[in-house]
Amino acid sequence: MSNGAGGRKKNTELSTEPYKGVRDFYPEDQEVQNYIFGTMREMAQKCGYAEYNASILEPAELYRGKNAENEEIINEQTYTFTDRGEREVTLRPEMTPTVARMVAAKRRELSFPLRWYSIPNVFRYERPQRGRLREHWQLNVDLFGSDSPAAEVEILAMAWGLMSKFGATKEDFEIRVSSRAFLNSLFAQLGLPEEKKRQVVHLLDRKAKITREEFAEGLEAIGVSEDAFSPKETPADVAAVLAPLHETGFDNIVFNPSVVRGFDYYTGIVFEVFDKHPENNRSLFGGGRYDNLLAIFGQEPLPAVGFGMGDVTIRDFLAVRNLLPEYVSTTKVYLAVTSADLVFEAMKLAGELRQAGITVAVDLGDKKLGDQIKAADKQRIPYVIVVGEDELKNGVFKLKELKSGEEREIKRDSLASALT
């Protein structure tokens, strides 16, 4: 690299690295994203959820709420800046406040139960580490307007169904369910003040990320015995949700009192999906019931249950089990040309094939035939058709399958059907 410009950085060459903690998606990576998003979308649509979306830019107030603690989270864990109109703007760190805002804005026009999903990107300002980047995508599924435990049953069945669609067996994962009601009754028994309650919730939320010893020490520091959180009789609200799920055979959905979820807005059932793989033993995603979120807009409570499933954690889940799909180009056939003069003839043939629904790339004749075929193979395009003077005159083309090397001679008007 040249360094002749002295202190003026802008005259030296730029780095080709992306910004810290975010990812570039080359076609091979994007295909994995598309597979993950496609699977999420299919599940959501099958269960009657409609897609919505919003901008990543939100007024910072949306995340502040009433706790001074949130102020700290906003300032330290989100991307928040002031625009020239003196508005504080945040790159959304999660989608739930946004969906609550949108529902609140049109509450009277919407009909309930309302089922919505989205696959937004969300931003966290923190040290990048395994499974936690500064930007990730997250399926958000929310069911508004029902108090019934049937809402939790549906949401949990969807979380279970998604894992299954991604290729997981019952042995691969466990869904741990608890409830804020249970936690509150426990706090009442222990007689903990507000501040200590919050400390316990945050410690429990970090449980999967810290060692057993750190957890025990943390509880000791707060002055609570570890015993209080060891499995005991299933609380009634959790049991009402688990019963129909167990009847359907979802017996890896279990009560576990240590599940709390970090967000303050949960009001009832909370759950987390755990990967049981020894190399990826961690919480994958979770959700719960949050009935009071619309209060921040000065509205009556609206029952709501939902979950969020991130692309990074599910990718890790798939990778550790070799479940990631193999890359195949979305382009079916490559038209190679024996001479640059024939490019426009090749484009005409490409047009005919595209009319028939085939995806086709045309070489522009900048290099030799052999190198054109190599380029197609490198891009994982499965078929090549060579376009030369003779082929155009005779109306018969060689269709080559690159993987097998197999070649067939096919008439021009039969090429499309040979490729479908």
Next chain:
Amino acid sequence: MSNGAGGRKKNTELSTEPYKGVRDFYPEDQEVQNYIFGTMREMAQKCGYAEYNASILEPAELYRGKNAENEEIINEQTYTFTDRGEREVTLRPEMTPTVARMVAAKRRELSFPLRWYSIPNVFRYERPQRGRLREHWQLNVDLFGSDSPAAEVEILAMAWGLMSKFGATKEDFEIRVSSRAFLNSLFAQLGLPEEKKRQVVHLLDRKAKITREEFAEGLEAIGVSEDAFSPKETPADVAAVLAPLHETGFDNIVFNPSVVRGFDYYTGIVFEVFDKHPENNRSLFGGGRYDNLLAIFGQEPLPAVGFGMGDVTIRDFLAVRNLLPEYVSTTKVYLAVTSADLVFEAMKLAGELRQAGITVAVDLGDKKLGDQIKAADKQRIPYVIVVGEDELKNGVFKLKELKSGEEREIKRDSLASALT
């Protein structure tokens, strides 16, 4: 709204408005986006383009380049802020620098001609106005590695094909083509200094947004006659691209010397697609050849041609012609229940239908049957099945089409086939 909290804003209710200049996408809006994105994706894939993506966060240096003028654009027209690691970060205002960065990073591993597309959201910090919001989405199509005019021909044919796929006829739009080479030869004839050239380019770029008088006055102020830009003989590089296109019948692609495109990085052919509708007479999108962009990464030039098509302008194009698709829910059938006790039975039936590929929403029994059906209708779900004691016992269900009001009695195991 209550206002009891005095000066403390965080205790008053929040607004449900989105951030200024960005949009919320309710399901009806999102379906239009999905239609637009789906049409773009289909065209790109048909022509052999592979999808890539990147984060909206980019190092600010990526947009600075060598001109002091760019510094101004960065500071005044983009969202740029400094993170706690003292990195200057920009929300990408366009995708071309990002795709150039990604290609530069893996240039040796990639094979050319390389065809890539993406539909990213991009951000501009400016006063929101018709067709120009602070955030919009933009199809980016780029073809790297070919010097041949065939590259421009392909890109222009794709732009044309996209308009056609969106329902436009030849009479609806015109693609105006010019070239930077032509512009440079014109500047040489006029003997203009650098500063005046830049002023002319920027004035031409704004031509469609200002009045005829403002344009003439602008040229006069710079000291250039308007004559210089009135149509004349087609330059050779433009003619080489237009000839094969006219042969294919794309005769609304024409030479027009006033097309320049705003970006400094264009090096050859430039083009703009114009809407000819009297109520929307404006530039819709454009592109061109940019062979030297990889120089900012200290690399040899790489031939490149591409274009970007925004969602907002194409939406306006469709809206003014009534070409926007009618909203239909992605959910095919709604299961209404005669009693809340039957919800789990309805969920079982839903599971059977979903197995057969049907999209199904289940009412959770929170309201009366009639209101359940109204809710389905309001969400534009086309069919309802009523789930009651009798239906479950007899295994025969009423399938109601909401639009026609038509009702059919169908056996449980024939419901799926009746709905496909």
